[in-house]
Amino acid sequence: MFEKSLLCYRCGSRYPTSELMFRCPECGSSLEVEFDYPRLKRRMRACKDRPPGHMRYAELYPVKKPVTAGEGNTPLIRSKALERKLGLEFELWLKMEYQNPTGSFKDRGSSIEVAKALRFMDSGKQKKRRAVCASTGNMGASVAAYSGIAGVPCTIFTPADASAVKLEQILAHGADVYRIKGDYAAAAKMVESAYKEYGLYLLGDYLYRREGTKSVGFEIMDQLPGADYVVEPIGNGTLLSATWKGMKELRTMGFARKLPRLAGIQASGCSPVARAFMKGSAIRADKDPHTVAVAMECGDPLDGQRAYDAMKESRGFSASVTDKQILSAREILARRGGIFTEPAGAASLAGVIKSAEHIESGSRVVCVVTGHGLKTPYVGVEGSPKDIGRGRRTLARFF
Numbered sequence: 001m002f003e004k005s006l007l008c009y010r011c012g013s014r015y016p017t018s019e020l021m022f023r024c025p026e027c028g029s030s031l032e033v034e035f036d037y038p039r040l041k042r043r044m045r046a047c048k049d050r051p052p053g054h055m056r057y058a059e060l061y062p063v064k065k066p067v068t069a070g071e072g073n074t075p076l077i078r079s080k081a082l083e084r085k086l087g088l089e090f091e092l093w094l095k096m097e098y099q100n101p102t103g104s105f106k107d108r109g110s111s112i113e114v115a116k117a118l119r120f121m122d123s124g125k126q127k128k129r130r131a132v133c134a135s136t137g138n139m140g141a142s143v144a145a146y147s148g149i150a151g152v153p154c155t156i157f158t159p160a161d162a163s164a165v166k167l168e169q170i171l172a173h174g175a176d177v178y179r180i181k182g183d184y185a186a187a188a189k190m191v192e193s194a195y196k197e198y199g200l201y202l203l204g205d206y207l208y209r210r211e212g213t214k215s216v217g218f219e220i221m222d223q224l225p226g227a228d229y230v231v232e233p234i235g236n237g238t239l240l241s242a243t244w245k246g247m248k249e250l251r252t253m254g255f256a257r258k259l260p261r262l263a264g265i266q267a268s269g270c271s272p273v274a275r276a277f278m279k280g281s282a283i284r285a286d287k288d289p290h291t292v293a294v295a296m297e298c299g300d301p302l303d304g305q306r307a308y309d310a311m312k313e314s315r316g317f318s319a320s321v322t323d324k325q326i327l328s329a330r331e332i333l334a335r336r337g338g339i340f341t342e343p344a345g346a347a348s349l350a351g352v353i354k355s356a357e358h359i360e361s362g363s364r365v366v367c368v369v370t371g372h373g374l375k376t377p378y379v380g381v382e383g384s385p386k387d388i389g390r391g392r393r394t395l396a397r398f399f
């Protein structure tokens with residue numbers, strides 16, 4: 001194993017990797033895993049001979065045996081049809097993260113995070129053999145599936161507006177699920193109490209999830225080494241900051257020279273990071289977040305500062321888009337791109353459409369499409385579709 005220490009993002013305190021902790025005991029900020037990169041670099045030469053995918057850079061994970069359901073290695077395709085439809089002067093590439101096993105990018109993180117939980121439980125460091133997780137739905141479904149594989153019982157708390165389909169998916173994978181009265185921040189508060197007061201293992205956007213999520217950064221660098229922009233939605237900010245961590249790790253070890261610029265998109269009804277980034281001010285939580293893209297409705301994002309810094313370091317950009325712009329991008333993706341995604345999955349394209357005039361012509365722009373469309377009821381720009389035909393009509397009545 002090549003882990004060196006756990007590092008606090010805010011105060012710089014370091015802790016041994018054997019410690020079971022989710023936040024910095026000094027300042028309460030989020031932690032990250034540091035690796036011994038010079039030693040890793042010597043071992044990593046072999047990885048180039050491995051097939052692309054989540055396990056290609058196995059040494060860069062803090063677990064020996066990830067829990068796997070075949071996550072990662074998702075297609076990255078260029079959509080000329082959408083370039084034409086939208087009149088773009090740059091290349092539009094779509095990274096199909098909704099093709100992961102439970103229909104969202106969350107499976108990369110679950111693969112590592114659940115394996116780590118299992119290790120702490122087996123070693124006796126974690127006494128209670130039950131995990132708890134707050135989720136708008138996608139992470140809950142992913143955590144439920146991977147916990148099922150690992151044999152770890154888990155309980156998921158979702159906000160009031162989580163979609164019924166996602167709750168059914170969580171139940172199908174065998175987890176207990178509770179839809180609470182509040183929003184995501186309230187659900188997150190509940191699970192942190194369950195961890196502190198009842199000693200349950202905390203799954204979510206914490207340090208080990210980032211370590212799995214970062215493989216999307218590895219893959220994009222493998223699939224399109226000359227990418228100029230990578231555009232992702234920001235919910236808790238973990239996806240964007242993990243993508244950046246993965247890319248920087250490749251650069252540190254000499255596997256990549258030029259890294260793309262990162263762009264983070266939020267919904268205008270919940271945009272603490274985008275607002276701060278565009279103003280150049282500090283991030284201030286949104287008290288009453290609301291957007292049709294429920295999967296990114298995190299008013300007080302845990303990794304917001306990291307996402308902000310990733311955009312700044314990479315000289316990227318941020319944008320906030322209205323619900324209408326998100327639904328319109330979703331419709332275009334489905335009708336002209338052959339891709340059916342949930343609203344949050346269309347946010348990156350909505351952000352690119354909004355920011356198109358600031359993107360240099362000829363650039364290669366990757367939009368990460370995060371979650372499957374079947375996970376939420378379909379709402380188009382004009383509302384729910386009302387034209388589903390009924391049977392027992394003669395053909396002539398259709399045309």
Ligand SMILES: [Zn+2]
Pocket residue numbers: 008009010011012013024025026027028029
């Ligand atoms: Zn700290």
